[in-house]
Amino acid sequence: MVDSLRAKPKIAFYGNNSDKIGAGHIMRLYALAQAAEDRFEINFLYKTCSEALLNKLEQANFNCIQVSNTLTKNEIKAYDFKAIFVDDYELTLSEWRQLSELDSYLVKLDDALDNSPIFANLVVNPAPNCTSADYLLRAPQASYCLGPEFTYLRKEFALSKFIPALQRPNLLLTLGGTDVKSMALPLSQALLKVIPQCQVQLLLGKPHQDQTSLQWLSKQYRNFTIVCDPPSVAEIMMQAGLAVSAAGGTLGELASQGVPTLSLVTVDNQVPAMTSPLNNTWYQTIDSRDYEPSDGDTQSNRNIINTIALQTRSIWHNKCLRQRMSDQACQLIDSQGCQRVIDRLVIGLKEKSEHQ
Template sequence: MRLYALAQAAQVFFDITFIYKTCSLPLLNKLHQANFNTQQIAAPLSTDELLPHAFTAIIVDDYDLTTDEWLELNQLTIFIVKLDDALDHQPIWADFVINPAPNVSLEEYRKRAPNATFCLGPEYTYLRKEFAAQDYIPIAERPNLLIALGGTDPKSLALPLSKAIIDALPEAHVCLLIGQVHQQQLVLEQLARQHSNFSIICNPPSVAQIMMQSGLAISAAGGTLGELSSQGVPTLALVTVDNQLPALGSPLNNSWYNAIDMRAFDCNQADSHINNDLLSKIKVDAVNLWHDKCLRQGMSDIARQLIDGLGCQRIIKKLIVNIQQKSEL
């Protein structure tokens, strides 16, 4: 979705094509509805499939791209952009590097990519257009508690977490936001029928609108955090996979969001002590925050000051300048 956000900002200046090895059908449908071109390519990536397009630039968002594939890309005479999360200290083979995290080091990045241009920090947060279009609603007027666990919910937290929050906060309306049919969809739908204060929202027209109605969120600590921040949603941020670890060490932790390391949660051990302890911590923190509207309003105010919704526009403007400069060399 961060590529989608960049594509929205770039489509005024470029023809956009999404190149993918694998992609979910709901996401492909979303891209086609927005009139973006798509093309599936083989794995491993080969320049033979990319050359006919004569791309001006390629923006890479792929944790699993191998060294050989990066070398293939560098054989092309195109401008290479990498979306990075500072998960390692390996060299970066790109002309342009983006990381909107608040605690990234320019000095460290220059060691990894000495000839690159950088867009670093929250002012470059990837947000789709819808997030700049919402009128702010004060926390006291937001009725919902939002659970958002990313596109795939790799820990299968949706069901146990929803159950825990429904029971702990019967006065809140708990909304589970999912981007596609969940692996536990039937059981979740049964839960929604049993509890009037629980609903499932699948692939809504506007995620921003859902977030603006939320007085508290329990969210995976990935790119969704930038979206929640822009809408001023106090958040319990769940670190479920290693690429979300920067949320734990960020200076913003315990400001507008509180991070919880959930990597030890094992969906195959439903009643383990570790699972129960982690769910109990989330439940206690959620209850305490929900009952303290003043604290949540303060968290919301901090969040809204960080991100203005123009990050993608800044990135694209800077990208165009750098492409032009490279073409003149």
């Protein structure tokens, strides 16, 4: 009875969201928080975050705490967090040192984008081409959760009923929570032109900067629909016989649902998708970083859009290829990645307590 009334230990998830960096950091922390909520009191720390995402976190009964533009140990220490998950490319070494001076177990969500030292007790990187050897110099004292078995998936991805790839009616277009390159409109137009018989579905995390034009496009084409912030992204993906997707955390979600994918590298931190051994297995990749929405309708931009559209058409019409890609995706990822990370956290906290 006493144990059942005992307060849960407090842990924190720190990340940020903006139109520039998108929603990916918050959403993968959200997936981990879902796996941890039975054991811990969940708190989200942020410097910047949209009202929509804050509402989502609060509706899940997670505490949201805005912190200063520069993290300091004195500010965070007062909360007495047993562990802090950090997902932020922009966190400075000085801020990391401040966090490392706390009596909190530090977990870093890493994408191996640089060679800077890591001040963390546990490093998580689901990339398939990442090994402990990559971290021996950067984080020699840390434990590691490396590889696709630690993919960040929200609970909804374990609940969708599987549909064979060739029975799925839709071509899904998903360009991240904010579509930082504003490719949704020209790409939707190009796909409707080159695959006119296909049901094209655009998945948005929030109303798009080109929302009016996209709505008009949906009135022009009965086979074009827009879905914004659906109750279950997993169910939308399960209806996709092929996806054209930004090469971020969405790739793990698509793989879990067995969706053959054409992956678009739109920013530098997505380059690992091109060098991954999984490239040209369940997904193919196009480097789209040269697309510049501010340049308007230039020949360079048109060439990139046309390349994506034509490769999409080629994959869509190759049913054997799509089936093979789906089969490979299904073998790669299950829905327990976040739970494995939290299990490793519990072990780490126990070991830390025993050594104190």
